[in-house]
Amino acid sequence: MADDVIDNLNLPPELRKLLSNLKVIITVLVIIILAFSSFFQIGPEEVGVITRFGKFTRQVEPGLNVKIPFIEKVYKVPVERQQKLEFGFRTTRPGIRSEYTRAGTKDESLMLTGDLNLADVEWVVQFRIENAYNFLFKVRNPETTLRDISEAAMRQVVGDRTVNEVLTVGRTEIASRLEELTQNLCREYSLGIKIDQVVLQDVNPPDPVKAAFNAVNEAQQEKETLINQAKSEYNKVIPKARGQAKETIQKAEGYATERVNNAKGEVARFNELYKEYVKAPEVTKRRIYLETMESVIPKLGHKIITDQKGNNVLPLLQMQLNQIYETE
Secondary structure, eight states, X not given: OHHHHHHHSOOOHHHHHHHHHHXXXXXXXXXXXXXXXXXXXXXXXXXEEEEETTEEEEXXXXXXXXXXXXXXXXEEEOSSXXXXXXXXXXXXXOSTTOEEEOTTOHHHHEEEOXXXXXXXXXXXXXXXXXXXXXXXXXXXXXXXXXXXXXXXXXXXXXXXXXXXXXXXXXXXXXXXXXXXXXXXHHHHTTOOEEEEEEEEEEEEOOGGGHHHHHHHHHHHHHXXXXXXXXXXXXXXXXXXXXXXXXXXXXXXXXXXXXXXXXXXHHHHHHHHHHHHHHHOHHHHHHHHHHHHHHHHGGGSOSXXXXXXXXXXXXXXXXXXXXXXXXXX
């Protein structure tokens, strides 16, 4: 039809040729634009959500896909990429040595604990997009909503605990509880987000009272140190004293047993001697006397025995020498 119009016009041949070439060029450009508008590429960690006149129609997987140009619109959603939200700080330059700033983040990180103390809590929420349709169309600004949800959940968790629990032993439990609460709220609001992990980066007392908190912590640590030292000394002294007591008791029991046995032996010996004494009193007396002298005299050493007037002197040498001489 365009050719008929050009033919009906009384135009020079050169102008007619120019208009024909221009028509070809426009046709090629339209085809190229339609081709580029019809084909699109979805990355390996993304899915494509396609709407037609603003209404959701379908979801496409990674790869080369086709849509109706100028009628359908594509939203690329990174469902496999792990994303994060930072609270109490912001990363200004990531890298091996990342740089951070805390400018403008005081309001979101300052928390009131259950015992009416303040704590400055920094944490990171790592998440993935689980449902691309819900993420795009169920909630306006889902990342902002997730930030508000996580902050509210953190205030609830911290508000149920004392400042000592928040600063010391309760950090793991706080992170676990925060992850659970945040995930439940995300499902309730249909955000289409799955929480992978919640990490508590740092928990400190506020700067104006940090010195007082540090002093209290040092005092508590010193108290624990002294208690541990006392327990250590107790564990050293008490078992040793108990061992010594048992040793003393066992020695006493052994000594008592020995004395009793010796006494019983002496009694038995005396009874035997008494039986012999009854049979022959004079013989028994003399035998006992001689046995006693035999055991006593060798212990005397060199002695001189005199009578009361000193007239008779009798040296007592060792009885063993006398016995040798007598034997010879």
